[in-house]
Amino acid sequence: MNIGEVAEAAGVPPKTIRYYEEIGLIRPQRGDNGYRHFRESDLHKLAFLGRARALGFSIADCRVLLALYEDEARSSAEVKALAEQHLAEIDAKIAGLTEMRETLGDLVRSCAGDNRPDCPILSSLADPES
Amino acid sequence: MNIGEVAEAAGVPPKTIRYYEEIGLIRPQRGDNGYRHFRESDLHKLAFLGRARALGFSIADCRVLLALYEDEARSSAEVKALAEQHLAEIDAKIAGLTEMRETLGDLVRSCAGDNRPDCPILSSLADPES
DNA sequence: CTTGACCTTCCAGTGACTGGAACCCCCATT
DNA sequence: AATGGGGGTTCCAGTCACTGGAAGGTCAAG
Numbered sequence: 001m002n003i004g005e006v007a008e009a010a011g012v013p014p015k016t017i018r019y020y021e022e023i024g025l026i027r028p029q030r031g032d033n034g035y036r037h038f039r040e041s042d043l044h045k046l047a048f049l050g051r052a053r054a055l056g057f058s059i060a061d062c063r064v065l066l067a068l069y070e071d072e073a074r075s076s077a078e079v080k081a082l083a084e085q086h087l088a089e090i091d092a093k094i095a096g097l098t099e100m101r102e103t104l105g106d107l108v109r110s111c112a113g114d115n116r117p118d119c120p121i122l123s124s125l126a127d128p129e130s
Numbered sequence: 131m132n133i134g135e136v137a138e139a140a141g142v143p144p145k146t147i148r149y150y151e152e153i154g155l156i157r158p159q160r161g162d163n164g165y166r167h168f169r170e171s172d173l174h175k176l177a178f179l180g181r182a183r184a185l186g187f188s189i190a191d192c193r194v195l196l197a198l199y200e201d202e203a204r205s206s207a208e209v210k211a212l213a214e215q216h217l218a219e220i221d222a223k224i225a226g227l228t229e230m231r232e233t234l235g236d237l238v239r240s241c242a243g244d245n246r247p248d249c250p251i252l253s254s255l256a257d258p259e260s
Numbered sequence: 261c262t263t264g265a266c267c268t269t270c271c272a273g274t275g276a277c278t279g280g281a282a283c284c285c286c287c288a289t290t
Numbered sequence: 291a292a293t294g295g296g297g298g299t300t301c302c303a304g305t306c307a308c309t310g311g312a313a314g315g316t317c318a319a320g
Contacts, residue, residue, distance in 0.1 A: 080243035
């Protein structure tokens, strides 16, 4: 398979695939014309990476996950630990965003949104104590 | 005030303040020694920026917010529209993260986390249909 | 006069791509 | 044989909002 075909099949853009090769996540073969040639195992890896990224794992995490996936002697505890750590990060992000959402939501609700200049949103940004 | 003092007072690091000057968000004066000199209005702006950033507004949004803040003829509707747009982005982010959280949470719950290699997390990443 | 804290600029790196330019290759049609 | 279009290739730059670090100037205290 050429890069376009595997990109389509794995749901990962060609640019991203080239980037993944550059950082050593995959190592496709090369044909005589210099084209990358992808085997089934490459496609498999790319789809794996696409799903891991969609779950928010960093590239560093993905590297570890791929290594664990290919390590027959892994323990599921290692994988679970990584996933739980990531889950905690997601929770932290959600908590931060939720707090933002609440604060900003309050401000938006308190703003008339008419053509007068008085605006509690700006007032609060300028001085939340006032 | 010098940069350290205003950084402390506004809760914005010196590096960030220099960056904000570089991109034209603030224009502190300069002393004969080349040091930046910050007036009360600069401090005020920096604190404003710090709070807007803490609410997740982008630098581009902050630029607009500052301009609106300084525009006596603004309408609160303009501010509210910007805030509502940002609120929608926050909601979208929260929704995305929440979905990740659920999927990943399911996987983590289904993983024994023992010293055997069998791992539903890896299996699902490799092939979610299986 | 020296020390140390503070200030300056400039350059590079972060994460994970993404866009674009310049160029090469392969196949099919004229 | 030429050509056209849709692949592919590399390399460079940009994104976002800083952040770290190096090399060097300035200032106040002791």
